[in-house]
Amino acid sequence: MGVTLKDVAEAARVSVSTASRALGGGGLASERTQQRLLRIAGELGYRPNTIARGLKTGQSRLVGLLIHNLANASFQVMAEVVQARLKALGYQMLLCIAGDDPQQESDMLGTLADHRVDGLIVVPTGRNGARLAALEAGDIPVVCVVRRDDEAELETVLADDPQGAYAGTRYLIGLGHRRIGLIVGRQDTTSGRERLSGYIRALREADIAVDEALIHAGRYEPETGAVACRTLLDLATPPTALFVANHESALGVLRVTAERRLSIPDDLSLLCYEDTPWFEWHRPAISVVDNGARDLANLAVDRLLHRIEARNGHNAGNGHNAEGAREYRVGARLVKRDSCRSLAPQASEA
Amino acid sequence: MGVTLKDVAEAARVSVSTASRALGGGGLASERTQQRLLRIAGELGYRPNTIARGLKTGQSRLVGLLIHNLANASFQVMAEVVQARLKALGYQMLLCIAGDDPQQESDMLGTLADHRVDGLIVVPTGRNGARLAALEAGDIPVVCVVRRDDEAELETVLADDPQGAYAGTRYLIGLGHRRIGLIVGRQDTTSGRERLSGYIRALREADIAVDEALIHAGRYEPETGAVACRTLLDLATPPTALFVANHESALGVLRVTAERRLSIPDDLSLLCYEDTPWFEWHRPAISVVDNGARDLANLAVDRLLHRIEARNGHNAGNGHNAEGAREYRVGARLVKRDSCRSLAPQASEA
DNA sequence: TAGCGTTTTGCAATCGTTTCCAATTTAACG
DNA sequence: CGTTAAATTGGAAACGATTGCAAAACGCTA
Structure with missing residues (x-):
């Protein structure tokens, strides 16, 4: 043509x-x-011809989104939201799936830079801070989502994981649970740490001793979740409730409970993190702490485009982002469905 | 930088x-x-600078992938596979999510063209044949996946839906089922039609009369699946097995069966189409006809890159794709798990 | 050392836009 | 109708690479 x-x-x-x-x-x-x-x-x-135009104007009208995978519900909706928003604003989305692997992430950041993306939204592995900082220095705005990258000072949009985990745990405590198992993510990520700390805070506040045996930190995978679940259930005094801080681990947990013919919530209460449509369609419908993936994506796009526009406005900018590396939080929301039951049967009746 | x-x-x-x-x-x-x-x-x-290079060479190193959504498991793996393959070959993926909406699809095809993508993989709505043909005429190779676009003569990679649906139905018949409910997709898509025809062929072959009341065609959504499922179960003589020709509809079906406390497979056998990890983790594990999304994506990439390379090779090509609009099929695979039971209890014993 | 073929290099045009600057047209007013 | 300011246009230089063509350098052989 x-x-x-x-x-x-x-x-x-x-x-x-x-x-x-x-x-x-x-x-x-x-x-x-x-x-x-x-x-x-x-x-x-x-x-x-966008290419020719891009060469002259220095804008590719391309924005990169770098995530771990598409199996995770949060990433799915983030990808959908980001692409929809960008499209409406006249940008296209370059999607990179790095599998939480620093090497791949590094490669992909390189290619993204080669394509002169106008900006970049990334769920950082945390091992490529230097690269990300370089992009930022090279005048490509970067916004981190979901996790912070500790090595680089970058604008970041996070879920309110401390609050979410706290609220979820409190909810379970409120239902009368005292032994609450936690299956959480790797502790070398901000989100993993924060979810754990929220859990601990809620327990402390209720004067419940933190039992290390109830806490399992690992990768976000079904298999890991299944193993953790079995270990927890095999405890001398097993937990009466499980807080599973991730959608993929939850798959493993559901499998194990089904295998052991445990009834949820009668035999075991289950609260998950990160919502996904089929939690709602599952019977019993699974209660969750919704980390607000949609909001995360929207805010990330907002922030990124704000900076892209700013850069295009006064090209002779003062430097990079004037306001320093701001950090934003979007609220997590407890969604009560049918997978948690109260341990004090007659308490609220009578 | x-x-x-x-x-x-x-x-x-x-x-x-x-x-x-x-x-x-x-x-x-x-x-x-x-x-x-x-x-x-x-x-x-x-x-x-890929942009500058692109201007001179006429290659953007960008390939578009246009799909309906990311909630569907097939599209998820297709997106992951396509992006991984492309990256390995030095291309980047421009992901467009058009929600099966012809208007959006049309828009996005436009932008993709503006970005001078080197090629395009698309799950067509079927309403933009002209546009797709125009791209092809404008020397941008297009490969259709999952569905054919009847309006345009395009290279197409399809699942072997007739065979898959046939095999699935035959499997149920083999287990002794005679009343098999079918929840299938819209009949204005090739895949919807083919899955229905495979079902019918299997029934005919087994001399089972086709009962219209057992067939529900509609959009691929949980709600649609749920409604269809209820209707089927409320029949005077309800089916003993359900063949659900899509992953999202299956969500609705699972919900209804859980609500009615029907045991799968004891009260009702369930066979789904399109595999997804959690079908395997679900208890009972859901038997499926795997449409081979991974293979579809791989073959589509193969075909597309073959043509991109060909175009770059002898620029003074004869015209477009010499070989005409070829159609490829990738095999569907029956995966037996635990959601279908035999109706003839003692048959194979004794 | 001259001559010849082969690498290796440089010059300059080009890809399709945008945008600065100057030139031209148009409009407005006395 | 002349003058001036404002609006509209055209010419040409970019943007950052690739590539055909010709010149320069090199390695051989005689």
Whole structure:
């Protein structure tokens, strides 16, 4: 489809510059020529070449999104939201799936840079702080989501994990549970640490001793969740409730409970982290702490585009992000469904 | 990060062309200069500008993938596979999520064209054949997956839905089922039609009359699945087995069976289409006909890249794809797990 | 050392836009 | 109708790479 601006200009008997201005909008051309050029361009089937434009303007209209996978529900909705928002704003999404692997992440950040993305939203592994900082220094705005990257000072949008984990644990405590198992993520990520700390805070506040045996930290995988679940259930005094701080681990837990023919919530209460449609469709419907993936994505896009626009505005900017590396939190929400039961049967009746 | 080829060239005291050739590989420069340039480029932190390169070479190194959503397991793995394969081949994936909406699809095809993608993999709605044909005519190779677009003659990679549905139905028949409910997709898509026809063929072959009341065609959504399931179960003589031809509808079915406390497979056998990890983790593990999403994606990438390379090779090509609009099928696979039971209890014993 | 073929290099054009600057047209007013 | 300011246009130089062509350097052989 090789019809270029020059072709349009010739057909309309004007110079390329005029054609450019007419089609570019912004009233740089007279109303009359604008209409005419628009018409002719339409007839010829002209489509502006984003690549050429990008070369001149230094904007690729591409934004990178780097996540771990698409199996996780949070990442799914983030990808969907980011792409929808970007599209509405005239950007396209370059999706990179790095599997939480620093090496791959590093590679992909490189390619993203080569493609001169206008900005980047990333769930950092935490091992490529230098690279991310380099991008930022190279005038490519970076926004981290879900986790913080401790090595680099970057604008970051996080779920309120401390609060979410706290609220969830409190909820279980409120139902009368005293032995609450926790299956949580790796402790070398901010989200993993924060979810654990929220849990601990709630216990302390209720004067419940923290039992190390009830806490399992590991990768976010079904298998890991299953193993942790079995260990917990095999304890001399097993927990009466489980708080599973991630969607994938929850799969493993559900499997084990089904295998052992445990009834949820009668035999065991289950509270998960990160919502996913099928938790709602599952019977019993699984109660969750919704980390607000949708909000995370929206806010990340907001922040990123704010900075992209700012950069484009006064190119002679003071440096990078004036406001320093801000950190935003979006609220986590407890969604009560049917997988947690009260341990004090008659308490609220009578 | 504004270090350009010119900067590298100056630092090395050679011309830009030499620098280009040295870094471009292909032995266009002497071994010595190549080493030197590589070193200097490294020191300066030079990264080639894909945009500028793209303008000159006419290759964006971008490939579009247009799908309906990310909630569907097939699309998830397709997106993951496509992006992994492309990355390995030096391309980036532009992911567009069009929600099976022709208007959005049309828009997105436009933007994709503006970005001069080198090729495009699309799950067509079927309403934009003209647009797709236009892309193809404009020298952007297009490969359709999952569904065919009847309006345009395009290279297409399909699951073997007729065979898959046939095999699934036959399996249920083999277990002794005679009344088999079918919850299938819209009949204005090739996949929807083919899954239905496979079902019918199996019934005919077993001399079972096709009962219209047992067949529900509709959108692939949990709610639709739930409604269909209720209707089927409320029949005077309800089916003893359900064949649910899509992953999302299956969610609705699982909900209804749980609500009614039906035991799977004791009260009702359930066979689904499209595999997803949690079908395996679910108890009972759900038997499925795996449509081979991974294979679909791989083959689509193969075909697409084959044509991209061909185009780049002899630019003075004969026209478009010489071989005509070929159609490929990847095999569907029956995965027996625990959700289907035999209706003839003692049959195989004794 | 001259001559010849082969590498290796540099120059300059080019890809399709945007945008600065100057030139031209148009409009407005005395 | 002349003058001036404002709006509109055209010319040309970028943006950062690749690549055809010709010149320069090199390695051989005689």
